[in-house]
Amino acid sequence: MVQFGNQQYLWALCVLVPLTVAYIAAIRHKRHTRKMLGNAALVQQLTNNYIPKRYGLKIMLLFITITCLVLAWANLRKSQNEKGSKGNGIDVMLVLDVSKSMLSQDVPPNRLEKAKTFLNQLTPEIEHNRIGLVVYAGEAYLQMPLTPDAVATNLFIDNASPDLAPVQGTNIGAALRLADGSLDDKEKKYKAIVLVTDGEDLDAGAKSAAESLAENGTILYTVGVGTEGGAPIMENSAYKKDANGKTVISKLDAPLLQELAGITGGKYYFLDNSSHVVNDIATQLNNMQTKPLNNNGGYMQYALYYPIFLSIAVVLLLLEIFIAEKKRNKVVMNPKKQQKPTKKANQLANA
Template sequence: MLRFAHTEFLWGLLAIPLLILLFIMVSRWKRKALAAFGDKNVVKLMMPEVSLSKPWLKFILFIIAYGFLIVAAADPQVGSKMEEVKRKGADLMILLDVSNSMLSQDLSPNRLENAKRAISQLIDNLHDDRIGIIVFAGQAYVQLPITTDYSAAKLFLNTINTNMVPTQGTAIGAAIDLGMQSFDFKNGMSKAMIVITDGENHEDDAVSAANHARDKDVTVNVIGVGSEEGAPIPIIKDGKQAGFHTDSAGKVVVSKLDENMGREIAAAGNGVYVRATNANSGLNIVMEQMGKMQRKMYDSKTFKDFEDRFQFLLALALILLVLEFFISNRKSVRLSNLKLFEVKEKQV
């Protein structure tokens, strides 16, 4: 298994296209400058030792060396051994509302980003529990299957946005049903869901779905995000706010937190309901309740003994840079004098 210890350095690879573009522009400028002196063949005779191909060779070597240096700085590591580890934990599925109403800004910076920040903190505090993520609006989709790879969980979490689900709405019941389908009930582990939503469910019977989950010994907890006063729903275009959503009468739509719905779902799912605020996400209260769940031993395969591999890339980069340094921009005198295909005239 390959991983990078410092992925932030990989952003340096974005400079490669810019360097190539800059080199091409400079090369074109040089050609135009030489053309301004006169006929191309005459200019070549005036500069017999100047090579037109070697600068390209030197640049190619430099770009390859630069790429190797950037990847080496990111510290690639290889997992040399797979181990089967005994863990004791439970299965946790996060059901995150990504409908447009989650962009309302009655929580800072908005409901969705506030929820994502809380989930990220939750992942940081997990140890041996397995976690999965489902996103939903008018439909529900599995964003991350149940896993113990917390790094992958945070990576997938960062990509979540309101454009992921094309059908608008808030189908909490469909999300709970999909969560039930995603669990492996044969492993006998305790299972729970955390629904994070503003509670405006208009699509299905979420309470009935929570009842079904409770019958299967799956706890359904609900965290309500938003406020009872509500806030308008921004329209985002090209990353910028472009007004607010309006109804058919032209009035600005105000999205309000439906706490009654959240309480009903939590009660039906034998879980707890907590309202999130800017100061408290509510996840700590839910996790306290989940701490009472029974953990079960399970097997987990994981890579151990990761070894650094940056040395090889660094060595290659240094070799290429030394080679580039010793390549001259001038033609080789011996090669220039070697005319294999020149036909000599016979003397009479």
């Protein structure tokens, strides 16, 4: 399937709109100037060495060049085949809290970066399974459906930030429901969720969501990041304050995370020693009952088309440079009427 690796860069094609408007305006200006300068036969004679079609050709080549550069930037590619051993595994949804409370610095450099480092360490240990990613704050968002592409998982994890969640807040229940809905619902086994958060929940639906996970056979492992003492929340380069002007302190809610994991038969982990937590969770997931998976634990191969677009852009740019709008030979006028070019003639030539 043909797709763009960096689809967000396609917005750059919008630059063609103002360029088209400018080109149309330039053409109209040239026509207006020709009409204003006098007799049509004289204008034609004085501008006989100018080729208007070449000007249009140069602009068209420039537009195609810009289009090719943007397509190369967006990385048009076609999936070919997945590499890796076929075998058994489970479906694992990673759920990452990206609310602004995760920017608290009670763990260095902050909670979110520590959580992302943990997930990047966990992914290689469970790459023979299918992995997906959900991020959440006030609402939950599916960032990556289940895939055997471990490299893609790490890319999405690295890009996770509060900017991905336009609605701020903390809604663990919505995140768990979305993650469970993104898993295979045909059988009540072979699936797990790893939730990484500071545990602060501003919605009352987390426990009911965990009960739904248990009914669907989904095991929940919760990972708490932060400290019980808490830390201020950084917002717009300043600490967040409440309605009374007091600094808001965000604290790790370990009891809630323990309860949620216990409802599904999972386990709670405090993220202090990342390596220890990674090894323990990976062992738990790898010891679960498995099902046959296609191309699990591998990676996707792509046919990349950006070199083609770059080559076309370079060739067209060179053509545009060497195409002249005027003829090389000078206009030969009647010897009896030959005269020096006037200022008016120069204006006509440039028009």
